[in-house]
Amino acid sequence: VLLGSGxxxxxxxxxxxxxLVQVGYEPLPPTLGxxxxxxxxxxxxxxFAYAKHIVKVDGRAGxxxxxxxxxxxxxxxxxxxSKVLQWGGSGAFWGxxxxxxxLQPAASKKEPVxxxxxxxxxxxxxxxxxxxxxxxxxxxHVITLRCMVQFIGRExxxxxxxxxxxxxxxxxxxxxxxxGLIPRLLGDILSLWLCNMLxxxxxxxxxxxxxxxxxxxxxxxxxxxxxxxxxTMAEMKSYSQAVTGFFASMLTYPFVLVSNLxxxxxxxxxxxxxxxxxxxxxxxxxxxxxxxxxxxxxxxxLFFRKVPAGKRYVWE
Numbered sequence: 001v002l003l004g005s006g007x008x009x010x011x012x013x014x015x016x017x018x019x020l021v022q023v024g025y026e027p028l029p030p031t032l033g034x035x036x037x038x039x040x041x042x043x044x045x046x047x048f049a050y051a052k053h054i055v056k057v058d059g060r061a062g063x064x065x066x067x068x069x070x071x072x073x074x075x076x077x078x079x080x081x082s083k084v085l086q087w088g089g090s091g092a093f094w095g096x097x098x099x100x101x102x103l104q105p106a107a108s109k110k111e112p113v114x115x116x117x118x119x120x121x122x123x124x125x126x127x128x129x130x131x132x133x134x135x136x137x138x139x140x141h142v143i144t145l146r147c148m149v150q151f152i153g154r155e156x157x158x159x160x161x162x163x164x165x166x167x168x169x170x171x172x173x174x175x176x177x178x179x180g181l182i183p184r185l186l187g188d189i190l191s192l193w194l195c196n197m198l199x200x201x202x203x204x205x206x207x208x209x210x211x212x213x214x215x216x217x218x219x220x221x222x223x224x225x226x227x228x229x230x231x232t233m234a235e236m237k238s239y240s241q242a243v244t245g246f247f248a249s250m251l252t253y254p255f256v257l258v259s260n261l262x263x264x265x266x267x268x269x270x271x272x273x274x275x276x277x278x279x280x281x282x283x284x285x286x287x288x289x290x291x292x293x294x295x296x297x298x299x300x301x302l303f304f305r306k307v308p309a310g311k312r313y314v315w316e
Contacts, residue, residue: 008074013063014302015070017050019148022260022299024276027053030307047302054151066147069161073140077133084129115204123196130188138184139165139177142263153270171268180262183283187255194248195241202240254296258286 028049030042045053054062143164150158158164168176264272265286266279273279280286290296 004074004078005071008071009064009067012067012070013051013054014047016054016063016065016148017047017302018299019145019260020151020271021050021302021305022257023149023152023264023271024295024298025152025271035304035306042307044305044307046305050302058151062151065151066144069140069143069147069164072161073137073144076140077137080136081129081133084132085125088125088128116200119196119200123193126196127189127192130192131185134185134188135181138181139168141184142168142177142179145260145263146267146269149264149269149271151271152276155269157268176267179265179267180259180283182259183255183262183287184259187252187259190255191245191248191252194251195245198244198247199241202244250300253300254287254290257296257298257300258283258290261286261290 026044028045030044032040033043035041051063058065140161143158143161146158146164150156157167165177172179261277262280262283265277266272270276278289280289290298
């Protein structure tokens with residue numbers, strides 16, 4: 001929990017800037033720069049220029065707006081995730097008394113079928129744990145986003161975590177705490193399954209098959225060579241997991257964007273109203289409008305942000 005809280009604090013300015021960019025708030029005009037091919041293009045301000053502007057307006061402490069509810073979300077989510085995994089490990093999900101994954105009597109642990117079965121069950125357990133943590137902590141996530149978006153209109157409507165709960169309940173009811181929940185859950189689930197299944201395919205049919213290819217061992221060097229193979233295989237598998245995780249997060253980013261926009265849409269803040277965003281009837285309506293505008297990846301990158309052709313932004 002302490003490690004997660006530390007990482008949350010360190011990443012707060014990055015998330016703050018990303019959320020404001022996702023909403024469509026551009027406080028600084030585009031500047032003329034060069035892309036990676038050396039061509040001159042108009043670029044929107046990057047992470048550091050954006051953060052410098054926030055510091056100029058609110059001071060360094062301004063970069064940490066919404067930190068308190070985000071810390072609550074991180075701590076509670078970590079505990080819930082751990083408890084659900086322990087509950088699942090006790091056999092409550094799959095019927096195994098010791099939480100282990102049963103194999104077929106004639107199956108070997110090295111066979112792809114049993115390995116795939118284990119990946120499916122472990123991914124299912126992780127999916128349930130993540131979904132439970134997301135469901136319970138989503139109200140804190142909504143408050144975090146709204147605290148950040150207040151920077152646009154200089155509001156103080158969500159000045160504290162407890163008062164924010166009261167405000168949301170009074171104006172929107174219980175459903176207000178779960179604005180944007182569905183696309184967030186869908187994005188998390190799709191990202192998890194894409195990551196784990198791609199990693200399984202790469203590890204099983206690309207890496208392990210390469211190692212199983214027969215290679216003559218020299219006398220006296222068989223054991224060291226085998227140990228080197230095992231070490232290299234473990235490293236390559238960890239790299240493949242990281243690569244597939246990055247690839248899955250890129251593919252499912254539109255769900256993150258839509259979820260964050262729905263969490264602040266039409267909530268009484270300037271950042272959730274025109275000219276930054278129309279009032280969406282549902283998250284599917286938000287998705288379709290972003291798709292028509294070609295802005296499904298808005299905020300995905302905070303560097304080399306090229307101005308889309310024909311796109312208008314609101315800046316101070």
